[in-house]
Amino acid sequence: MAKFKWISCIIFILPFLSLSQTLDNLDYISPFHEDLASVQKGDKWAFIDREGTIVIDYRSDVVGSLTDDGFYPLFSDGRCLIEIEKDGISYFGYIDTSGKEVIEPQFLNAKNFNDGKAIVLQLVKEVAGENKALGKEVVYYKYFEVLINKQGDLEAYLSKEPQNIILDESYLKNPPKISFKHVSESLYIKKNKSGKSTLVKID
Known part of the structure; x- marks a missing residue:
């Protein structure tokens, strides 16, 4: 009888034990x-x-x-960087803490969010005309260093002048580098090749 009580007790307790x-x-x-x-x-x-x-x-x-x-x-700030490859070119975007893509991979490079903003390289496509012999558009690409918010909206331009780029994997084997760094809530700094610095304040 005592043995039966012990078995009953174990059976009763088991459902309340958490499995590792x-x-x-x-x-x-x-x-x-x-x-x-x-x-x-x-x-x-x-x-x-x-x-x-x-x-x-x-x-x-x-x-x-x-x-x-x-x-x-x-x-960082509820966002994690992701990267996809299209035609040999890497594009960067972000997911949220549920794993959902919240900012589509579209940037040539990107940094983690800090104080609700992230530095990214925003790609711009310009159609210069049409090659009638080939029946194709003549296209040029350039990019700006910009700040985006957590929804992916453009907040501010860090670079005034765009950088031209050839969007081909034979030329763009690695993502272009981001030159600006976040140094305070509203300040961003960039060092040029001569060692001089550019300071940008974003209100």
């Missing part, structure tokens, strides 16, 4: 940023919460950021 969750064979686990940490398995990354639960499943489009702790994808 284990993530095996991980190559890297990052520190937490905004209550999310990135975990790497092979060439894909996922995000876990502070309970160790995967909240964004493994994907290969998230972009790593260099930190004092290492190089890994992270969330």
